Amino acid sequence: MRNVNCLLIAFCLALLGALDLGTGPSVAQVSAQPWPTRIVKFILPLGPGSGADIGARLFADRLSMRWGQPVVVENRPGGDGIVALGAFANAHDDHILLYSPTSSFTAHPYQHENLPYKAGDLSPIARVSNTVVTLSVPATLKVGSLGELIAQVRAQPGKLNWAGVTGALDFLFEGFLKEASLSMAKVPYRNPVEAANDLAEGRVQFYEAALAIVQPQMQAGKIKILAVTNNGRAPVMPEIPTAAEAGYPQLAVDGLTGLFGPASMPNILRERIAADVRDVSADPVIKDRLNATGQLLNLGGPTEFAEAINAQRAQIVATANALGVSPSR
Numbered sequence: 001m002r003n004v005n006c007l008l009i010a011f012c013l014a015l016l017g018a019l020d021l022g023t024g025p026s027v028a029q030v031s032a033q034p035w036p037t038r039i040v041k042f043i044l045p046l047g048p049g050s051g052a053d054i055g056a057r058l059f060a061d062r063l064s065m066r067w068g069q070p071v072v073v074e075n076r077p078g079g080d081g082i083v084a085l086g087a088f089a090n091a092h093d094d095h096i097l098l099y100s101p102t103s104s105f106t107a108h109p110y111q112h113e114n115l116p117y118k119a120g121d122l123s124p125i126a127r128v129s130n131t132v133v134t135l136s137v138p139a140t141l142k143v144g145s146l147g148e149l150i151a152q153v154r155a156q157p158g159k160l161n162w163a164g165v166t167g168a169l170d171f172l173f174e175g176f177l178k179e180a181s182l183s184m185a186k187v188p189y190r191n192p193v194e195a196a197n198d199l200a201e202g203r204v205q206f207y208e209a210a211l212a213i214v215q216p217q218m219q220a221g222k223i224k225i226l227a228v229t230n231n232g233r234a235p236v237m238p239e240i241p242t243a244a245e246a247g248y249p250q251l252a253v254d255g256l257t258g259l260f261g262p263a264s265m266p267n268i269l270r271e272r273i274a275a276d277v278r279d280v281s282a283d284p285v286i287k288d289r290l291n292a293t294g295q296l297l298n299l300g301g302p303t304e305f306a307e308a309i310n311a312q313r314a315q316i317v318a319t320a321n322a323l324g325v326s327p328s329r
Contacts, residue, residue, distance in 0.1 A: 035094070035269060036069045042099040042259075043074050043088045045081035050192075051131050051212035052257050054293050056099040059128065062280035073099070078190070080166040081105055086116035091262070094269070098122065098260040101131060101210075103168035103253075106312050109327035110320045111166060122260045126274040127300035127308055128281075129290055131255030132211040132236070133169060133229040135243065138202040139222050146226045146246040149206065150182070157183040162206040163195035164188055168316060169208050169229075169253065175319030176250050199223055210255060211236070211294025229253045235291050253315060257295070258305050267302060274301040 042060055046052050053075060060071040076084035081104035088098040105122070108115055135146060143149045153160050164170040164186045177184060187204050189195040196214045199207045200222035207214065207223075211234065217223045227246045228234055231254055243251035259277065261270055278299050281287070287297050300308065320327070 035272070036067050038069060038095055040064075040067065040069060040071045041074055041096045042071065043076055043084050043096065044098075045076060045084035045100050045104045047075050047077040047191075049212070051210045051293055051295050052099060052101055054212065055129055055257060055290060055295055058286050058289055059099075059277060059280065062283060062286065063276060066276055066280055080108070080112070082108070082112065082116065085122075088260070089117035089121040089262075092264070094262055094265050096262075097125070099128075100257065100260065102256040102258070102309050102312055105168075106309065107168040107171040107316050110171065110316065110325045113328040115328070121263050123263050123265050123270065124302050124305035124309060125259040125261050125265075125270045126277040126302070127256060127258040127298060127305035128277065129257045129295040130230060130298045131257055132234040132294035132296065133253065133255045134207075134209060134211050134214055134225045134240075134294075135227045135229065135251065136199060136207050136209070136214050136218070136223045136225050137205055138199055139224050140202050141205055141224070143226070144224075146241075146243065146248055149226060150180070150248075153182050153184055158185060160205040161185040161187050163199055163204040163209075165190070165192045165195060165209070168312065169255075172253060172315060172319050173208055173251070175322050176248075179250065179322055196223075215294060227251075230255070230296070232296075234294060234296070236294060253312065254298075254308075256298075256305075256308050256312060258300075270302045 042056050044052055044056055053073070056073050060073050064071040076087055081100070084100070085098070085105055088096060137143060137149060143152055162184050184206065192209055192213045195204065195207055196209065196217050198204050199214070200217040208229070214223055218225055225237065225240050227241050227243045229243050229251050231242065231244070231252060233240065233242060243249065259273065281297060281299060290297055
């Protein structure tokens with residue numbers, strides 16, 4: 001009887017092994033699969049010189065050495081990020097990744113119809129950094145704080161204007177204006193650098209933008225930064241308060257930036273890439289260079305990145321409800 005039982009157990013184990021072969025590769029097999037096997041491309045929705053572009057090139061250089069394959073950065077600005085997002089989503093290639101601020105797309109369902117991608121096409125891999133987002137005015141405008149600016153806007157309804165580049169940041173600011181019963185005229189721009197130049201010349205009186213965009217004008221003494229929207233002060237300018245510290249927590253938002261893969265990318269590969277991003281970020285040059293250009297290293301894997309994106313989307317939904325705007329899909 002004992003021999004019969006042993007034979008039966010052996011038969012069952014063999015059968016299970018055969019069944020396992022029929023269900024596809026195991027976790028261990030997926031993990032062992034080589035990646036990358038060829039050139040990796042980072043698609044960006046912003047142009048050269050932006051904070052995201054600087055960060056992407058830093059990581060591309062370090063990851064190329066780690067992976068033993070070239071990592072190239074392709075700038076695809078325009079169309080409120082839709083050009084880059086569409087190109088990424090339609091590639092269906094696990095060697096083509098998206099390196100992007102989440103503010104480029106989290107408000108899209110409330111701003112555009114017939115988007116060439118779905119939210120599910122963007123599979124979070126790694127949260128890389130928080131972009132320092134500034135609230136700035138021309139140096140010639142006689143205000144010294146965010147509170148003084150708001151008081152001037154309230155005293156002169158419709159007289160002051162603000163620069164806007166379509167995206168989540170502008171969408172949230174529009175919600176703030178409505179909630180606070182403030183009237184400012186929006187001047188739309190396609191190129192964020194042009195908006196910064198007009199701010200410096202006093203053609204617009206307020207601009208919410210990444211520090212990397214306005215930093216040259218700030219260093220030239222042509223604009224004043226009143227606050228940052230981030231939850232913490234920026235190490236590169238610790239004297240500037242956060243919007244919450246200035247008394248306006250409604251304007252608080254962190255500019256999340258990170259890597260995305262296609263929807264088909266297995267979680268185990270996303271985790272592997274996130275671990276590589278974390279490892280190469282130990283190079284102090286990366287942290288110093290990011291800080292100098294208004295970016296704060298803020299690493300996280302697929303789960304942490306997804307949770308942060310969902311929190312930002314919740315802010316967008318609340319603002320959309322306040323504005324009475326429904327999503328297009």
